[in-house]
Amino acid sequence: MIQPIVAGVYRVPGVVANCYVLTGTDGVDVIDAGLPYSHRQILAFLRRLGREPGAVRQILITHADRDHVGGAAALRAATGARVVAGPLEGAAMSEARETRRIGLPGPMRGAFEAASTLLFARVTPVAPDTAVNDGDELIGVARLRVLHTPGHTPGHMSYFAPDLGVLFAGDSLRSFGGRLRASFGANTDNEVQAQESAWRQLTLNPEVILAGHGTPVWTK
Ligand SMILES: [Zn+2]
Structure with missing residues (x-):
């Protein structure tokens, strides 16, 4: 028996960054798609849950960083699901690039950018099928409210399931x-915006916060 975080919500083991699946009677939504080749772990995990690839309806992407979109193209190909993202991050995903420059000091920057280019060479471009904006509501497995939460990247989106908290x-x-x-820190586009986005999300009173890295955070 695989233990959910809350009913129907799981973290896919072995995927960096965190990839979550939301399962229901109507199918499965996937939130973020990990590094390149993570579709294998995601599909294997769904099989353990007794779900076929065709059950996946939506792949919701928070932002265009490679550890969140790397598996998206292959996962879409395997499942036929639609890829959902915000317009700014979506444009970057279409070109397999990120939406902000990492602010490292001069001497380190060159080496980092060279490594980054190499790593990104393995990310397959994926143009979203659906662009979402702040305040949109998606009806998938659960009701999901789209929140524009800039700071980490300029077009970052979070997804809030009010019925599940x-x-x-x-x-x-x-x-x-x-x-x-x-x-x-260095991989944050704008720390002031990041703080504002954090407060805005906390005012929604979520019961559990599932971040891209680290363990679930329970607020009650
Ligand atoms: Zn990121």
Whole structure:
């Protein structure tokens, strides 16, 4: 018996960054798709849950970083699901690039960018089928409210399931051993925006916050 985080919501083991599946009678939604080749772990996990690839309806992407979109193209090909993302991140995904530059000091930047280009060479471009904006409501396995949560990246989107009390926060929030922090540091596009996005999400009173890295954070 595989233990859900809350009824119907699971974290797919072995995928970086965190990939979550939301299962229901109507099918499966997947939130973020991990590094390249993660579709294999995602499909294997769904099989353990007794779900066929064709059960996946939507692949919801929070932002265009390679550890969130790497498996998206192959997962779409295997499942026939639609890929959903915000317009800014979606445009970057279509070209297999990220939406912000990592702010490293001069001497490190060249080496980092070279490594980054190499890594990104393995990401298959994926143009979203559906563009979503702040305030949109998606009817999939559960009702999901789309939140534009910029800061980590300029077009970052989070997905909130009000009926489940679950917030899929991507990298807008980080979980460190059960404590939350807004995105910060060198890979954050704008820390002020990141703080604002964090507060805005907390005012929704989610019961559990599922971030792109780290363990679930329970608020009650
Ligand atoms: Zn990220």
